[in-house]
Each structure stands twice: as C-alpha cells, then as structure tokens.
Amino acid sequence: MPENSQSPRPSGPLIAITGIGCRLPGGVDSPTALWDAMVRGESLLSPVRGERWEQMSSQLHPEQRPEQPWTIGVIDDIEAFDHQAFSIPAHEAAQLDPQQRMVLEVVVEALNDAGLPPSSLAGSRTGVWTGSACFDQGLMTMQPGRLQRMTTMAGAAMAMLANRVSYHLNLRGPSMNVDTACSASGTALHLARQSLLLGEVDTAIVIGVNLMQFSGITAGFVDGGVIATDGMCRPFDEDGKGYVRAEATAALVLRRLDAAQESRDRVYALVRGSAANCDGYSPAGLYAPNPSVHLELLKQAYDSAGMDPAHVDYVQCHGTGTKAGDSSEGRALARVLAPGREGPLVIGSVKSLIGHTEGASGVVGVIAAALSLYHATIPPTACHETIRSTLKRLPLRVPTAPEPWPQTGRPRTAGVSAFGLGGSNVHIVLEQAPEPVAEDADDTAARPRLIPVSALSEPRLRDLAAAWAPVLADSTDLGRAASTAQHRRDHHPVRAAVVAESPQQAAAALTALGEGRSHPALVGPAGAPSQPGRLVWMFAGQGSQHADMARACHAELPVFREALEEARAALAAHLGRQPWRPGEPIPDFETAQHAIWLTQVAQAATWRHWGYVPDAVIGHSLGEVAAAHAAGALSLDDAARVVAARSALLAELEPVGGLLVTDLTAERAEEVIAAHGRVGTLVAAAYNAPDTTVLSGPEEPLEELRAALDAQGVFTRRVPNDVPAHSPSVAPLTARLAAALDGIAPRGSDVVFHSTAEAAVVDGAALDAAYWARQLRSPVRFTDALAQAVDDGATVLELGGRSTLGRGATATLAERGTDAAVVSAGDADRGDHAALLDQLAALHTRGHSPARWPEPVRSPVRLPVRWDHGQLSDTAAAAPTLAEALTVSEPDPATVLEALVHLVADTLGITPEEVDVDRSPIDLGLSSVAMIGLRDLFHEAHPALSTFGVRLLFDPTVTLTQLSEAILDHCHGVPVG
Template identity: 35%
Template sequence: MMSIEVMHWLRNEIAKLVDRKLEEIDIHKPFSSYGLDSSKTMILSGELSAVLNIPVSPTIFWDFPSLYELSQYLEGNTEAQKLNLEPAASLEKPDRREPIAIVGIGCRFPNASGSAEFWELLLQGGDAVSQYPDYREQLGEMKVERQGGYLDQIDGFDYPFFHVSYREAIRMDPQQRLLLEVAWDALMDAGISPDSWANTKSGVFIGISNSDYGRRELETSEDLHIHSVVGSALCIAANRLSYFLGLQGPSMAIDTACSSSLVAVHQACCSIWTGESQQAIAGGVNVILSNTVTSSLSKAGMLAANDRCKTFDTLADGYVRGEGCGIIVLKPLSKALGDGDEVYAVIPGSAVNQDGRSNGITAPNQASQEMLLELAYENAGIRPHQIGYIEAHGTGTYLGDPIEVKALGKVLSQDKVIDDIVYLGSVKSNIGHLESAAGIAGLIKCALIMKHGIVPANLHFQEWNPEIPQESFPFVVPTQSVKLRSGNDVYAGVSSFGFGGTNAHIVLGRPTHRLPGESESSPFLFALSASRRDGLSVLAQQYVDRLKHTSQTDLHAICSTLLKGRKHHEHRLAIAATSKETLLEALEEYTSAIDSNLPYKGYGHVLSKLPGVVYYFPEHDTRNGNVSEEMTNGDVIYQQSYFVVSQLFLQMASESVHGLGEWRTFAKQFAHAEMLRSWGVRPLSCLGEGVGELTAMVVEGQLSLPVAIERLVRGNYNSTMRAETKIARGDVVLCLSSAPVWFPRKDESMLICNCSDELGKLQLQGQLFMKGLIVPEWSDRKKQSHMLPGYPWNHHSCWKPLGKNESESNGITCFC
C-alpha cells in the first residue's frame, strides 16, 4: 500500500474506533487527541498487521504519533524515519567532569527503614505491597481502596529533636517530617556530623509533587495558622532541611512528577560540577493520604488488576502506587577520598530531556529516550557496551515497557561484545511505584548493587512481553540474585520518566577501592550518644544485634566514624575495649543495667552547662620506678613531654639523686597535663601537694619549667595543703597521675588520670567524652559508616484529623 492508501485506511479505522466523523480526523493531530488509548491501539495494530502482512507493534502509535508521520514511516520515507528514530548528535562534547561520590544513604521505604533493611528486602525477594494500613482510618484518614507500598507509623515524628513545637508539627506535611529524619539518617550513614556542614555551600535538591495532607489542611481546617501554610508548601520540603542544618547552598523542590527525585539528583550533580555547591543532599518523598488520585488512576485503567508491577512480563497490565522517602549525600570524589569517606558508587554523568510533541502529553517517546541515553553516556565518558545493569523506569504497563526496552536495546546494542549481558530490573516490583520518590528508590537500589556486586531478583517476571523484541537485545531479567559482571569498567544506569515527558538517566560506576582496615589487635574507643537515655539503650542494643550477626567488622573504622562522624548528644556511652568480644560483653552489661534501672560506669549525661575542670597533683605516685615511663604511654605528646623533663633533670642533677622517685612523679604529672592540653582540656585551676605543688604552679604559669626542675633538684618544695577552696560545686577533679589520698565532696566528681598504656588513655578519653569535655579525634583512621544502626527516633503521634484542632490530637510515643 502507498502512504496515501495507508493514511485513508487508518483514518477510516480510527473514525470507527473512536466513533467520530471521518472529516473530524486531522492527519496532523496526535492519536491521543481522539481518545485512541492503549486498548484501541492494540486492536488497530492487529488490523494493520493483517492489512500490510507484516508485524506491527502497538508502540508504533507512540513512535509516530500522528496519521501523517505514521503513514510516511510505513511507506519507507527515510527522512521521516531519521526524524523520529535517530538521536540528535550533541553539538559539543562536554569536558570530562570529576565523578561525584555517593557517600551516604537514608531511606524509609515499605517494610524497610535504612539501607541495610532495604538491601535485605531486595536480596530476599521481598514483596512489600499490602493493604492500606487500618490505623490510618483511626487517624481520621479516608481509606484507600487499592493495595500499595505503604509506610508504617506515618504519623510518627520526633519533633523535639528538630526543635519544632507540637503545634507546628501537626500542621507539617508528613513528607517534610520524613525528609528531616531520613536526611539525618543519610548524614549519619555517611559518617558526617551535620554541624560540619553548617554555613557551607551545601545544596538541597528534593523531588516532591503532591501534598494530600497539606491540601486538606488548607481546605478544611477551621483553625488555620501560618504553620499550615508553611507546613504544606512544597518548596519548604527542601528549604526546611537547609534551615535546620544551616546550609547556604541552593535549596529547591523539583516537580517533574514520577521523575522528580532523579531530576533532583541530576540537578544536585550539576550544581556540584559548576561549583555552585560544595556538596549536596538529594532525593525525594511521596505519601498517599487520599483515595482520589488512586480512584482516578484505577478508572483510567492505569493500575494493575492484582496491584503488582509485573515489569517486562506478558501479564503486565499497569502499576501499583507506593510511598516512601530516599536521600543520598553527594560529594566530589576527590573530596570524599580526602575526607576518608566510604563510597557506595560514583556518578560520572547524567542527562535530562523532554519527550517533546508525542502521542499526547502523557505519552512516552522512544526517540527522546534514545537521545537521553546517548547524552548520559557521552556525559559520563563511557560507551554503551560498558553498561552491565539497568534499573529501568519499568512501571509494568503493556506498552510503556516495550517502548523503554526498545530504546535501551537500540542504544546498548552498540559495540556490544557477544558474551556481555545487561541485566534489567525495576524496584517497583518490590515496593510499588513511589511516584515523586520512584527515581531515588531505583538509584539507591542501583548504588547498593554497585557496592555489593549482586543484582537482586526482579519480582513477578515469568515470560517476556511479546511486544519486546528481546531476542535481538542483550537483556536478561534475573529471577534470582546474580553476580554483576566484574571489572571497574562496568557501569549501571537508572532511568526515570515523568508523565509530563521529563526524562532522566543517571550513570553509576563502582566505588573506588578501599585500603584494608587496620589491625584490630590494638584497643579502641566505642562511643554512642542520643538525646534520650532510653534511646541510647535502644541504640546500644542495635549494635549488640549487629555485632552478633556480622562476622567481618572493622571496629577501628566504625569507632572512628562514631567519634568523628556523629553529632554527639546529651546521653553518652563510652567503652574502651580490646576486641569484639570484650565490646559485646560491655554493651550487654550496659543494656542489662539499664533494663534493671542500675547505674553503669560507662554512661554519662552531659549537662547544658559543662562542668569546670580542676587539676589535682598528688605528692606521691604509687607507680614510680619505671625508668622508661615515657615509652609506655601511647600518646606522642605525653612521650615528648616526659622526655623533655627527664633530659632537663638529668642535666641539672648529680648522679646521686638520679634514682629518686620525685622527678618521675613530676615528669608524669607534667606530661599528663600536656597531653590533656593537646586534647583541648583547659583547667580552671590547679592544686597540689609536695612535688604536685610544683607541677600545679608550672601548669598555671606561675613557674617556668626550668625553674621548677631546679627547685626539684634542690629539694626546694614544701608539702603544702591542697587548696580545696579552688573547687566549685559541680567541678570535675582530674587527679594526675595516681590514686588520691582524698576524695571530693558528693557534689563533685573525680577522674583518675593514669595513662600507662593505650587502653588507659582511651578509658580516660571515654570518661571525658561522657562529661562533655572532649570529643577524641582519630584523624588518621578511615571511616566505616555504611549500614550502621540509625538514630533511635523517639516518635510522637503528630496528626491533625480533619475538622479538629491540635488540642484534640493524640500524643503517642514509640521508638523507630
């Protein structure tokens, strides 16, 4: 048939299908403008196949979205084919940019809180889709009739932690609450103390496109407040994060519907590449609190009959809605390596484009998807054959999946090596379609794949959709966990498409090689903290469980992360240990003591007003006699200070007094004081007896070190009484450097500073940490921060039922 004949035939058939007059069918208008939906195109493609005697895929009506374009293509018009099928060549190849490292992940997805639980869900082939939670009806919410990927305890929020009043908290969109907690989890997972990012050019980019809670608050509440307006504004979802953390880089909410969160990641990377941001937080969130959208999608036939995303499968008939929140922390790779960060994966390049004029504003465009892939791989500086895994948009629709896979197949088949396999997957088969958070869910899954080298099974796949010409493509959909192709030149891609036509694709590379951890033969300081004492015990128990079920753990790196990469709260636990076994024993002893409401020596509570420190130098040291004392303490400053005193004394004194113990007492006390000064401890005052009086005078600046040693040589010092009037209520007395002959009053506390070895030094640092006086620095140690237990949130129920004010809301508390 000639193009004119095809055009007339199609025009007549379309008029019959949509019940329109022939003259109403304009050959230049998109098919969708006549109501030609997926079911009608299936019928039409079958009839067209019979007329032309060639197979015609229903997706052709999306590739060539008007009668004129389709008829030109079917006749073999090469210009039309070139126009619609060949990706446009980029005008200028971009300069290679430094890869961006994903150093932290925070997530709360259906049946999974945190990257460790999410990875376990994926490995186990977990299906997190379920009925709408009954408790939400008790909160006053309308029941959503369809199954979906829903979150537990959506009303829970630790508002005191974020310095938010209850009155404001109940008016905040739960999406804003989720973002605060999950972003904090992401920073903890990265081993980054949030305080270190304050007042820096750190960007926040959040994908968000809906606010069921905020909309109903503004439309139905009888006691509107400015908190209602702020709590429902989409821009505040990003701005509140920047405000709370004190960040001064770009801060923006991005709405491109289902591609929102992946576009947010792309924008975050671009901001870092241009220097606008030093580092960034990026991700997305989605919460479903209304049956309206679900009902509309269901009536439109867009939701799967059995509420499961059967991606790539012949039974694919729609998707299932889901909710959740995902956040990643991004840094330039060089900065991440310089900071000693653990890296999940790297982003060498990304791209975003638009479908343009397709078969309807919500219809996909294969040619645009091909251009997107080509541009992303060009920006990343890689060839398509290097891709080993694709986390597809993969909603599980009968025509959407083939269009996506055809675009992937055309691009990824370039330069393909025969044995190379590209695995395809979609996290939507596990947790549903998270809409504005869908892209970040797929990206987090992909980053975990790159980190572990394992591709989890894709659920609900049995037989290829017949519209996907898979035999000509190198694709495999894994039905059980498989190993990703080895090699540092193997990459992965993540796709996300907005229903308005905004497409995004991000390339991920393997993390950089990490040096092996340090030997665990030396002792280490394990430190935890929380804003509540019961939260600290929950956190301690989480570490007990983790240590019992983890065989390979670099405890030195973990301890370094806990000390350097955490914000330290009021309630603190510090344990100096020599092995995993001794640490476990101490942690279990602590949790048992807390359960029994008993005191524990390793626990401390930092007051809002830190105590003062008073040094007490005793007259005698019960451990005198070790000539090589300067070499037995593991602190360099201590060793150097002890050596200086010993050399000065030996030069000034005659051999007859070299064996006396007084100078060693003085040397130890002075060396301990210098060591404490290097840690940042500054005494309010010093007191001493005998030799200790000389040390006190030197530390307070009343005597120079040479003069004090000269007096020591001549025995010119008195056994004076200690000046207890220098000790105020609440002060901490540091006894340097042996057990005292007296003890302070009940309103004071005493710490014995006698660091004869590395373990003793760590024990003292732990005691000072629990008092809030120092945070030990292990600057030369690598971090191991990923997948450690998250912060023990103290969740209060913060919900404002329809038509009620805050006085009528509940205040339930639970830990999460």
C-alpha cells in the first residue's frame, strides 16, 4: 500500500478494528446485514407497533400521549436473552437492564467475528469500555416504595454494563461505563485507544448501547422540538426537521495491528487517531453546539493521526438532522478538511438509515465508516435530496447512491464525529487496513478438513449446525472455515465434528446433524466429560495393511511424512536396502510388516504433534514394537532393528503356513483343534475378542480346518501376507532373533507398557532381546491385556493402516463391564488422512481436545452464533409452582421439593435431574449472592416466607429435602428448628 510522505503515521502502535457485533433497527444483527442495508440506502425506521407501542404509550402523561405511534428505530425484541449461556439464573436475568443482557450477547458475537474465542481472554489484560446514556431501567425500577433487591440494584446500575462483561468473561483490564450523552461510545473508543497505545491492555472491547424502555424521555425530546415530526431522519437535508430516536447495541474489538497481523485476524480498518474535547461555555446555551470548539476538535484529531486533514476522503458525521447541529458540523468540516482538497468533501450519516442511537451512535458511526473502508465503497445517505441552504455554498457533498471509493494513491481514510448533549465531543480518524498476509499455497489445497462444532446442549448443537450449513455450502475455501472452527471458537461440552473434502460435503453433514441424522462425514454428537479419562494407544498387527496405506498422510501431513522418512532411514540401515514407501505395492509378508510399523511410527508422531500423549500402550504382535517405541522404551534405531530382524526371520515361514481368523471363543477354538486331531500342529495364536480367535499353523492342516469350519457355518478369514506366527513353526527362530537383537538397550518409561505376550505390565527396561524372542512364539493374549490396560472412563485409540482391533476391543471391554470408548482406525476406502481426522474428531468429541489443531491459523470466516432466546418472566419459572404448592390447604411435600429443585437447578444453570436432594445448597455450589436471590424467591412465593432468613440456606448440614420440609413447617406455623 503506498504511503503518503505528507501524512506520516503517528508514533506508537496502530490500532486495528478486528471484530464487529451489532443489533440495530430493521432486524440488522451482523456487520454483513448492516452493510447490505447501508448499500441499499433505504430507511429502516417505522412507527412502533403492537405490544411495544402499548407499553410505551401506557407510561405517558395523558397530555403527552400522541394520537399516532411515534416513529422510533426499535430492535425487534429487547427482552430476548440466553441466560443459560452466561450461567445467569432466570430470576436474576429477569431483573437485569435489557442493555446488560444484550451487551453480553453482542460482545460474544463481536469476539466471534474477530475470531477470538471468549475463553481465550479469561484472565487477560482485556479492557471493556461501554458508552451509554440510557438509564431507563433505573427510572423504571428504583421507584420509591418499590421492593428492592440486590439483583434489582445491580440490574439497573450503569457501571454493570461494562463490569458484567468483564465478570462473565473473566477480563482483568479496565472496565467502565462512559456517559457523555450522545458521544458516549465514541468517547469510550477514544479512551480504549489510549489504553492500547499505553500498553495497559492487549485487547479492548468497546460497546455502545441504547435501549428505550421509559417513554418519558422521548416525550421530553418531543416537547423540546428536536424530534422529527415527519418520522424521517434527514441529515444535512433542507427538509430535515430533527432526528428520530433509535435503539442499538454495537460492539467493537480493538487490538494492536502487529498482534492482529500475527494472528492473521481480519482487520476492518485502523483507528489512526482520535480526540475528545468539550464545548465549554457555548453562547447559544448548554444544548447548542460551539462552532469554534468543533474546529479545535477536528484539528486535534488529525494532529493525533499525523494526517493532513485535506487527505480524509469521507466523514461519517454526527448528522442528526437538526438544523443547528447539521449547520455547525458542516461548517466546521468545511473549514478544517476542505482547504487544499480537490473537489468537495464527501459526508454522510448512518442515522438516516437507522435513526439516532444516542449513546451508542459513536460506535455505530465507527462501524459504518469501517465497513465503508473495508468494502472500498462510500454508502448513500438515505432520505437525502437537497443539501441545507446554510451549507450550499460550502465544498460539501452528500452521496445518494453507493460510490466506489476514490483512487488517490493513498490509503483510504474516513473521519467519524460524535457530539454529546451538553458539549462533550469526539472525532475519530480511520484508515484502510493493510492488505492481509497472503495465505500459504498449502493452506488452500484440496484435502480432508476437520470442522468441530459444539454447544451447551444437543438441541443447541443441532440449531448451530443448521445455521452453519448454508455458510459452508456457499464457501469457496473449506480450509478457512475449518481453521475458524478449530482455532477461533470455544469448544463447549456437547460436541460433534465434520471431516469433509468439499464445502458441499461439509454442508450436507452439518444439515444432517441439524436434523438429527447420521452422515458418513459426521462424527458425534457426544457429550465431552469435563475431565477425560486415561488415553490408551492400541497398535494393530498383521492384517492392518492395505494398498493405499499412508499414501494421503505422507503426501499431505509434513509431520507424518518426516517421521515416516526418519523411520525408513532407520530401517534401511538394518536392512541394507530401502524399505517400502507409501504408494508402493505390498506384495509379501516382510513388506507388510515394514509398512505397518512405518505407518504406526508416523501416526504416533502425528498424534504427539497434535498434543496427545498416551497414559498406556498396548500392541498386537508386531504392534508391540511400535508401542514400545511410542512408550519411549525403545529408541527408533532399536525399534527398527527389532522390526528388521523379526520380519526377515518370520518371512522365511511364508511358504509354510499362515493365520485363520475365526468367530470362535477361546474354549471352542481349543475344542475344534482337538476334534480335528491337530493339537500340537495348529494353535490359537491370538485371542482378539471374546468371540474372535486367530488360529495358526502349517498350510495344509489350516486349510483343511478352514473348509470344515466353513461347512459348519463358522466365520473364517485368512490374513493377507500371512505366516504361521506364534505357532510351533516359529520355535526354531527364537534363538536366532535373540542373537540378532543382542545389544539393544531398552529403557524405563512413564508410559505403561501392557504386554500382550505376557498379559501383564512389563517395565520398559525389560523389553530386551530375550523378551522379543519369547514374544515371537507366545500367543497374543490381547483380551486379557486390554482388560488390564483399560479402566472406566478411558479412551482407546487404535493405530494402524485400518481397523483390525476396534470391534474386538469394544466387545472385550463390554464383556468385562468396562465403561470405556474405543476410537478405531478407519476403513481402507475412507482414505487414510480422512480416517486419521475422523479419529481426531472422535477424541475431541469425547473431551480429549488437541493442543495443536491440524489447520494453520488463518483469517476468520463468519460462522453464525446462535442463542436460545426463551422468554424471561418477572420471577423464576419455578417460583409460581412453589407459590401454588404452598398456598393449597394441604401442601404436597413432593411438589414443594420438586419446585425447590427447579429453583436450585435454574440458579446453578443445570438440569433438575442433576440436583442431588440429599446435599445442601451450599454443597451444590450456590454462591452467597445466589443464596440471597433464592431467599428473595421464597419471599415472593409465600407471605410467611418473608421472615425466612438465609441461615438454613447457608447451613452445609441442611439438605434440600430438609430445607423443603423447613419451608413447609414455616408456612404452616411450625417453628423452624
């Protein structure tokens, strides 16, 4: 981007706008929706209708009640709030200022737009600045004679607009509400920018909010003559008759530019400078602008930005539509910004679209200007036809249709003004963001992508998946969507994931999730435990190979490829030749052994790269070698030496015989061998499951037995590239293997090695040459070893080219009554990269989240945020139930207890089924504030409970059952003990 030598950048870091959230009139609920409305240029204002108008008009003095509803820019439902998402009890949420409620949601939306998971900011130096001049909640609730509670006061306090955000997100930076009237949120941004420049915070959240509940304020403005009588907001227009009040909640996320670029954030615009001042004594009165002070403000702002005022391209003005305000603002702009300019200064105001959002208008104006810079388009000003006569001779122009941003050879620039009733003013200077860093070519390659999706409950998850599906369907870059879902979203307890190779496949899987259906690309949903259990790595043996094994992972995953090539080099050193490489055929037993081991070593390295460390390992036959290396008991060179010697010796037996998989139990297998007179010739070589036994021995008797079993309807299958492993045929090889491995140096390890040769835990240091010689001949006692390795809550991860142990492991654990999950390796036709991501998805849904996600961090995609907007009552939903239960002549103790359980569940944000009635409220986790709230609900439920204190609530020995009994006694005249 070209730099202008006449406009040097200011000293200090540049501040980037990286996230936007908004709720505005006309159903505008995102930066995309706002920009679409701005480009259309059609007013979103209309007369207030329905219940909202009935509520407003009922508050008015009869003399001020209008014949027709006012035109006001209202947000559709200011009562809507997802209290469970913030763990706020319904009875507390019902008493909060709607501004507090909506601010919480919009901040989360802005953080998601910025690609900052809210949890990532916990404990951080993140500051919150809110700008609001709307104290309607206080006017309505803090009335003389009205019963007041702690929640009532906190719900109305303006300081809580910022502090509640800081509390719920656990933010440690400055937290304050700014009230400078209509410049409040602009001033808040100015203060936030200073804090970022000083290094006090690393991230700043700036909020503007204005929700109108008390109609008396509007009536006062109507009486003062500043409200447009025609219901139209016409900034700078000759027919402008005043402004239209409007509601808004808007939030910005600010970060220093260097940090934003390092994180590859989307940057809408830069905040290059800002200034704030006050009119002081204005000759025309307290409510009138002071023109000379406006001039000073503009000069200070552009000095702060290090910018020649003549270089600003567009100004998003305060522009309320009042004659005095428009005239004063226009003259000041012409005096300071017009000199030296080629052509008139282009000005406009988003208030023409949505009305005057008062305390929120500064942030709303900055959002409008930032979006204009981002899209390189100057938006029209709605309702504008003819510039005011007082401004006609000035070099000013108000566009009435979208215009491409003028090409000046300089970065695009815009100013934003906000003036407050009483004289507090602010002007903010924005500049075009630098071009984003180009994505690496590999980042956009076509390959399987993992898209995790999560929520607090399964219904919420389905709703979110349905909202994401159309976004993915329209996406041209699945990698960016996957990166956003992995890195830039919080991962909630109920989880699912999609592993797809195209946006269309991903959208179809998300649609299926939204509809409660399965899909080949969908993993889950499942509930992730807060503390996942032990992780056991399970390494498959012979038979897990296939023709395309490791091909895609080798081509697409650098860590996998590097680990496999390192293992190949180690194996080549002991073979004296180059071993198998992915993509090459697997024609024989020895090659198969090499391919299995190489694949498992590379998989293990990939899992470690993603942050997974096994608590224990278990291997099946050959799989024990990779397991020993993964545990740290064998070095890579020693493991390669074992594989080279072991596979070469066993390969000598390839013409001799092989392996036969059957669905026989261990006992039945022994009976079948004896019945056919093959004791000592055929043996049970491996016990893979309660109903799966692998037989081994010479070719002729093995085939005879297979034919006999087939005739009986017994399932049988020959293992490809097989030898008569773990049978008497192997005995002559054991001494030779021990000699070949003389000198290997196994070592102890913190990872537990469960031996399938001995069905016991074996210390890593004991995995010497003698062990591998015994292991060659010993049967694989997989079921016994697995039962010892896996306890309740554990997760078993299978490593191998394809799944050969997953079904058997699941059956074994189920028979033993072990509550554990098995994450099997994939099928050969799934593709090994996709199969590996399927396993990663399964681990994540079960609570084993990766420390490092597969996708690199890339610029964010707008993936929707969804809320559960149940209606809030004046009290908790269960309070009437408690009242009804207590006011009948003979209260039912079970009904009273049930109502109490619902109240406690609501307060804790859990389901009633999760409430243990044999525990006390304090033992269940209720805080002191929550206890007071619960007491208040008791008071509202029954008059007798107005004297019921919190003593029993705070007594850790009084269970909920006993508390309900005490409530019953108290309400019916029985003294509480």
